[in-house]
Structures are given as C-alpha cells and as structure tokens.
Amino acid sequence: MSATSDHYYLPNPSPWPLLASSGLFTLALGTVLTINDLGAGPWVLLVGAVIIGYMMTRWFGQVIGESEGEVYNAQVDMSFRMGMAWFIFSEVMFFAAFFGALFFERHFSVPWIAADHILWPGFQAMWPTSGPKGVAFTPMTPWGIPAINTLILLTSGATVTWAHWGLLKNNRAQLIVGLVLTILLGISFIAMQAHEYYMAYTHFGLTLKAGVYGATFFMLTGFHGLHVTIGTIMLIVMLIRSIKGHFRPDHHFAFEAVSWYWHFVDVVWLGLFIFVYWL
C-alpha cells in the first residue's frame, strides 16, 4: 500500500468530462439530423461516436492506471461501489417506464379502445394486438429462442460468479475461463436475439410498426439487447485486464461492477421473458 491510502484520492483537473459532454452533444445533433434526413447527419453521428469512443478509452484508461497504481483507498472503493449501485437503480427505472407502458396498453388502453365501438366498430380487445388499424403479425412464442436465451443468460450469471470466486481465491485460470465462458454465452444470446429479430421482420410481420405489441416488444427487448451488448463489451475489457494481471482478491471494483451489471441485465431478461413472451 502506498502513502496515499489514508487520503481520499481527489483527482487532478481533467479534460475528459468536457470532451464527453461535447461528444454527447455531437451524437445528439447527429441523430437529430439523421432521423430528419438532413445533410451530413450520419457524418456528425460518426464524429460524435469517435469522440465518445476516444474519451471513454482515455478516461477509463486513466482510472485503470490510478486503480492499479494503488491511489484508491477503501473509502474511494466504497464511493465507486455506491455509485455503480445507484447507477443500476437508475437503469431499473428506465426499464420501468417501458414495462409501465406495456402494462398500461395491455390492461387499460386496448380494452378501453374495444369497449367504445364508436371509432372502430368490431374491434375486439385481445393480446397480442396491433390495434384496430394495425397490420397482421405472428407474435413471439416463449418456448423457442426466448427459453433458450433464458437458459443462456442464467448460465452466464453462474459462470461470471464462478469467475468471481476464482478471483477471490486468486485462481487466475478460473477467473479467465469463467470470463471467457460468460462472454461466449453473452455473444450467443446476442446472436440468437439477432436471429429472432430477423425472423420477426422477414417471416412474422412483427415490426416496430406492428401496433403496441410491436412497439413494446422491440423497445423492451431492444434496450435489453443493447444492455447485453454493453455488458459483453465490459466483460471483454475485464477479460483483457485479467489476462494482463490486473485485479487482486481484495481490490477489484471494476470486475464486481461489471458482474453486478451483468446480473441486472439477467434479472431484466427474466421480467421480459415472463411479461413480454410468456404471459
């Protein structure tokens, strides 16, 4: 332990927050231009993505350097842990908005539209539905790809915990094998999901435009899939760091943060499986 371990580490002034803000601005502007089919939209979007990518590499790189350089004491570690936990809570609330939309449309708005036959005579309340003016589609069944994906994610939750046990016992081989397994399972999940989307669009007529079922289905599974992708990228970074010899049994906040995130993604999936695919 170094001399600073009894001081709360306060970082020097840093250019990364400002760069991050300008990157977010460029991304937002690029998206606005792109979705309105205006001029250089995609290029602005690309510039924003490059700024964000560069900023993240440098900012995280600096934090990793500080962490391995032993400037963080236990109190700093606790700040990081609390920060991550509250960040995950904010993510839970983000998903809650879309689950709320699903419950409301399924249990209130669709029956209400059907109860009042003035606008759309003959429309029967049912679920799934694409609404009175919607297109025909085939809904997803739970016991194909979704059930396999459930199994994949639950298994990956176990493998990442097994990797964590390896790290705690200072068994580096178990840590690395566990992470590799988790990443492979994560990639399999994304591949299966991509196949499911492909089938939905080409064979089932199930698209974003397929009424409230299509909208809630794709927004919920889509944002979840995005989070699995982000989680997989974070796991890959953890794998690279593990191979480089980072982390100690008593000092590995980043690994735990990623595994918390992975479990969170797992739990959200269970909600999706039950409420979007099954019931």
Add this chain to the structure above:
Amino acid sequence: MASAAAIHEEHPVGLKRWLFTTNHKDIGTMYLVFSLLMFFVAGSFAMVIRAELFSPGMQIVQPYFFNELTTMHGLVMIFGAIMPGFVGFANWLLPMMIGAPDMALPRLNNWSFWILPFAFTLMLSSFFVPGGAPGTGWTMYAPLSIQAGIGMDMVIFSIHLLGISSVLGAINIIVTILNMRAPGMTLMKMPMFVWTWLITAFLLVAVMPVLAGTVTMVLMDRHFGTHFFDAAGGGDPVLYQHLFWFFGHPEVYIMILPAFGIISQIIPTFSRKPLFGYESMVYATASIAFLSFIVWGHHMFTVGMPAAAEMFFMYSTMLIAVPTGVKIFNWVATMWRGSLSFETPMLFAIGFLVMFTIGGLSGLMLAIVPADFQYHNTYFVVAHFHYVLFSGAAMAMMGGCYYWLPKWTGHMYNETLGKWHFWLTTIFFNLTFFPMHFLGLAGMPRRVPDYALQFTDLNRVASIGAFGLGMSQLLWVYVIYQTVKGGKKAASKVWEGAEGLEWTLTSPPPYHSFATAPTVK
C-alpha cells in the same frame, strides 16, 4: 508516483481552471452562474409573454411564437434555472456541511455540469430551425409533440442530456452524503439542507430515467412508426400523461425539497434557536418524497380516468398537506420566542413561509376533483405553481444566496440593497401572480396569447408586476457582483446565530474544504 501531494496537485488558471476543474467549489460556482444566466434567459421569455398579454388581441408576437415562448420559459426555468441552481448550492455546501474534502466523485461532478451548456445550446437553438421550437408547453403532451417539427427532436435529445447530467449529479450527491461524512456526523446529526438533498437526489435517480424513457417513446412514435400514443395501433395519448406525470410530480418536489433545506438553515440562525422538531422534519421530508410517487393523477383529473382513480389521487394528494404542514409549523415554532433579527436572508425565509403557504393552499384547492374540473388549464394553475416555484424555490435560492454569499466570497453584501431586492421582488411578485388567481377562477385559459376583454384590467396589473419583477432581479445581480468584487471582510462565522461545520471554515473557505476530517461530537 502516488504521494500525499497527488490530491489536486495541479491548479490550472484562467479558462482551463473552469473547463477541467474537479473542485466542488469551482463546479458549484459554475452551476450557480449558469443557473442565474438561464434565469434571465427564461425570464426574458416571460417578459415577452407578459408584454403580449398586456392588452387583449394580438400585439407583438405571432400565436405560434407565443407558444414556443411558454414552452421554453417552462423548460429553461425548470431544467436550466431551478435544478442547476440547487445543485450549485449542493456542490458548494454539502462537503463543507458534512466535513468532507470534496465531492465523492470529482470528475463525474465536472461532467454533470458541463453537459448543461451543451444541452441548452441544443434546446435553445431549436428556435432557429424550420418550424421553430416546440409549442407544446413544457409538458410536451402527445399527440401534439408527435406532430411537432424538428425542434421537438432537439428538445427530446437535450432532455436526454439533461437527464444524464441530473442522474450523474444525483448519484454523486448520494454517494458524497452516505460515504464522505466526518467521524461522528451520524445521519440524524446532518444539517437539514443535507437531508433534503439526500432525498431529492433519490427522487432524481428514480424519475429522470422515466422521463428519458418517455421522451424516447415520443421519438419512436415520431420517426420509427411505433404506436405508443396512437389509438389506431392500440396505444393511448393518455399513457403519455401517466408516464410524464409519474416523473413530473416527484420533479416538483425535486424543485422544492432543497428549498425546504435552505429555509431550515436560515430560520434557526436568525431566530437564534435550534430548528424545532428536527426529527419530524426529516420524516416529513421522506414522507413527502414517498407520497410524490402516488399522486401523479392529480395533474390529469379532466382526462377521463375511472372515478376510483380520481378518488385515490385526490385523497393521496391531500395527504401531502400533513407532512408539509408539519414543516410549516416547525418553522413557525422555531421562530416562536426566538431572538429574531431580520437580515435579508431571514426576510426571504419569512417571505417564503407566507407565500409558499399560499401556493400550498391553492394546491389543496386544485386537489379537489370536482373543483379541479373548473380550475384545470386556467390561470389559477399558473398562479398556483408560480407561488410554489417562484416564491418557493426561487426566493429560497435568493435567501440562500444572501445567507452563504459572505461565506463563499469572503465579503459582506450590501444589506440595504439586499433588503430593497427582497421588498421589490415580493411586491412585484404578488402584483404579477395574485391577480392570476382571479383570472383563472373567472375562466381565463393558460397558454393562450389573446383573451376576452373582461380580463384586461387584471392582465395589465400582472404585466406591470412582471416587468417590475424582472427589473428587480437586475438589482440582485448588481449586489452579487459588488459582493464578489469587494466589501467588508466576512468573519468565519458570518451570522452570530449560525450553527454547522461550514461556519468553522474561513470566509472564503480553503480550496479543499476539510483536508483532514473534523470530529463531530
């Protein structure tokens, strides 16, 4: 590499100091200055609104531009002036109040701030694109927001950016309060301002992501063919209102709880007595926060909810009067038999007490379902929320500004000018907004650039009041400028009755508030 000097060893000067800073005081100053700037930007929109409403008929602006101004006045005041203003207070004060060297996550802190100028650049530049800024009102109800032009997309993404800023800032505040307290500073010894911010930050983390999800659905309905808010696809525009107000009601407490915190610091100081009922204040604040999640329906009584839902939202809303009443009575009881003096911060605190209570009572009137059918979307609502947001949130910040400015700058402000600022603000504020109660009860709708002739006199009074209110704030800026530049040296303990760790530090405090943690007995 690492040594004790690794703590903030670099002190860039000039522009770099502000762009790259990781210091809670620098960041707090930036938040406060930015908030003041946005206060004047959004205030100038209000001046144009009031100029148009000075006479019936159309005078100076086009109706659609009028709608853009009401929308932007709301969005900029809420997300640009009030919220960042309170975060500025939090940044400056929380580490000093709990005995910490800085905020827990200093780089994140800087990021939370620097998102704001970019987000408002995006939001305000929507005025200049084809179709202009959204004319939807700050609530951005579907389906109007689905049909609006490209400006709506800019506002949606700026709200995403503001959401990121708020959530990161709130996480930082929670972690600072839970993890950075000096030894002996137990939760129930924390100053009320710290408690109110802890609970506010929880509300922010809980509801800003819901707003982000909601505007994302609007974006999807606009550009990607989804039917979240479109009945033809099984959706419902009312869903938008439910989602928005699930965010929106906690949001109004996000804007008032820190004000409660500031008032709870000021009143004991100038009453020279400890805060009456500290524990009940903490529990009342927590109860208000809890209730804020189950009352959102009172914003949409007229939308056609089932009667059972109307009853539920009416009674749960009225329940909020109980913890709020506890707070009001505690503040009054703190002053009871106190050794009172009436410096500018205390004037603002007492003004807050009287005028916020008026806003609270009109809120109770609005909570009554059958009465709300009459008041809904009238100027009565405008009067109500300006009594809680201007004489509540904004005037609490003005009081807090005079209270801590000597601590922050090391100079005393000009007491005479401060008192002038208070009286001008209070008189003009009431001149502006009190007549709006009558206008609303008589049926004048809000967000409309023209009105029937019988509303002329009261509108003239309100407009004259608004111009005076706007002008009076220039005096505030002058007093702040004067105080920053110089003035009588302020002692460490600026006010003789003040209690708390921030008064043990010099005025202005050292760059690192508490390099070594103090022990709290």
